[in-house]
Amino acid sequence: MSNFVFVIDTNERPLDPVHPAQARLLLTQREAAVFRRFPFTIILKTASTETTHSIQLKIDPGSQTTGIALVSNDAVIWGAELNHRGQAIKDSLHTRKAIRRHRRNRKTRYRQPRFLNRTREKGWLAPSLEHRVKTTMTWVNRLRKFAPITGISQELVRFDTQALVNPEISGTEYQRGELAGFEVKEYLLAKWGRKCAYCGAENTPLEIEHILAKSKVGSDKVSNLTLACHDCNQKKGNQPVEQFLSQKPDILKRILAGTKAPLKDATAVNSTRWELYQRLQETGLPVYVGTGGRTKFNRVKLGIQKRHYLDAACVGVVEKLTVKTTKPLLIAAKGWGTRQMATTNKYGFPIRYRTRQKAFFGFQTGDIVRAILPTGKFAGTHIGRLTVRATGVFEMVTIKGKVSPVRAKYCQIVHRVDGYSYAA
Ligand SMILES: [Zn+2]
The missing domain is CATH 1.10.30 (DNA Binding (I), subunit A)
Incomplete structure (x- = not known):
């Protein structure tokens, strides 16, 4: 059972998500077109006056993975598991720090210490934690564009x-x-x-x-x-x-x-969850909170599998729950690349320079494309993530592995790079 499909009308008003079979029907009858691949959304060709039903957006924030579920009428109709990149951020900031420290110590006259002259704003979070709050908010705002969400539930504390x-x-x-x-x-x-x-x-x-x-x-x-x-x-x-x-x-x-x-x-509320709670309230939607104890209680009582998105669905007071999707969208935050202009070899010697532009022949590294290759070892159709080169001879990573060379003229865009990678 796959996730339900989001539907918007021609004026981009979010309507009730539909079963994948119904979405397929709308597409084959040409009443709708694909609007977006991830999350899968279709756009109707007419304006709709249909009244929508309320959908609850439920979130179980985690340090590595945040579970997201859409619950309508006691049924989980859409789920996602958002993988954060906190550790990657921490690592790259650490690398930057080490490089700077080395550079500034290489050949220097004496300087007065000036390390205690920085202040931090109230509510400051470490970059790796701030990222967690921000990516979660990105998805909350994104989902609100595609589904008629009327309320948010979040697991705030571990116990009551x-x-x-x-x-x-x-x-x-x-x-x-x-x-x-x-x-x-x-x-x-x-x-x-x-x-x-x-x-x-x-x-x-x-x-x-x-x-x-x-x-x-x-x-x-x-x-x-x-x-x-x-x-x-x-x-x-x-x-x-x-x-x-x-x-x-x-x-x-x-x-x-x-x-x-x-x-x-024992720390009950962690600062990241608290900050997320505050920002969720800024959406203007009613925000309900639950405890980790209650989430687990619901999951055990209802006999639901332990998955991040199902944990999210169990947040708060839940009397009954039908799971209508077993394939959550797996989202991984990938960042937007680096600003490093030279690649070095293992001795730190620059071996390659980056160009000033990011896009070539209308494609960027990270774009998900469909490539139909007419000849060669990889002749056939491939879908995957692109790595662009200034020459127009690209590389591609698919589920089956690396595909190279892929010429720009054989590529069709499926989903533009947006800082995340996706799997179903
Ligand atoms: Zn023991």
């Missing part, structure tokens, strides 16, 4: 502190899969750093563990809880933690300190 202060949360309750239990688990994951508190094991199922065992009248308050892997949980049993960790005083100290730490110590 209100649910945690309630001392009635009992051990049996969260094991039975109550909402509060999911909030507790998310809180503990954040507090104990997603690893076993006793042995430090990561990427293993973690169980909620009573520091003072329940059989020894240990309380169910979150201050008495931690996370342990199955082995440690079994090994500890109902021993007092002091006895269990008598050989590991450092870990014991950390755990005892953890039991006394106040609730707010």
Whole structure:
């Protein structure tokens, strides 16, 4: 099942997205034309007076991947997974810093230090984080052009502190899969750093563990809880933690300190999500927020697969959900290239210079094109991402690999470069 297809009328008014089969019908009957390839949008040849139904745009912001889902009438009709390039930004800024440092230290007279004369605006985010907020906003604004979105839901915090202060949360309750239990688990994951508190094991199922065992009248308050892997949980049993960790005083100290730490110590809202929330509100649409605990609770309750776009669909209060698409659009932020004018070899010696222009024969590097090659080793039709050359003899990367040479005259544009790469 593919994503639904966006439909706009001839005045570019967004209408209800349609099933791919219906879009195909509209295209073959020549009532509509392809407007845009990614996300796939068709434009009707007439103006429409049809009333549209409300669509909720749901977002699950992540550090590497942000899930996006469009939900209409309790059905997920469109999904996307947006891959950020935070690490690439960080790396290239680091490289730039190192090159500058080297250059400025090469042959210099003494200069007075002037490294503490910079100020940062209020709400400043590191470039890699700012990028995350901005690319997400780009997609929110883009989707609003193609679909009648009437509201936005965002996962804002990992857990709900209100649910945690309630001392009635009992051990049996969260094991039975109550909402509060999911909030507790998310809180503990954040507090104990997603690893076993006793042995430090990561990427293993973690169980909620009573520091003072329940059989020894240990309380169910979150201050008495931690996370342990199955082995440690079994090994500890109902021993007092002091006895269990008598050989590991450092870990014991950390755990005892953890039991006394106040609730707010585990960071609930991260700054990037908060900034995104603020900018989403600037769209003027109502913005609803949810917790990570509730997202997980919904997903488990409704028996939904763990995918980024489906997590997004589970944000907030969800009673029922039908998944009508299993193929989200995979979007990867690629940036807009560099400003570097010379390519160097491994010794830093310039070997190649860039031209001042970016486009040749109407094509740019990054354009997705269809090339119909009449002869040669690669004779046939290919669709892929272009790398342009001033000579007009290009290269192309397709799913099957590299295609070269590709002459400009055999290329037809499919989707102009827009800073992202796409896959279905
Ligand atoms: Zn362990």
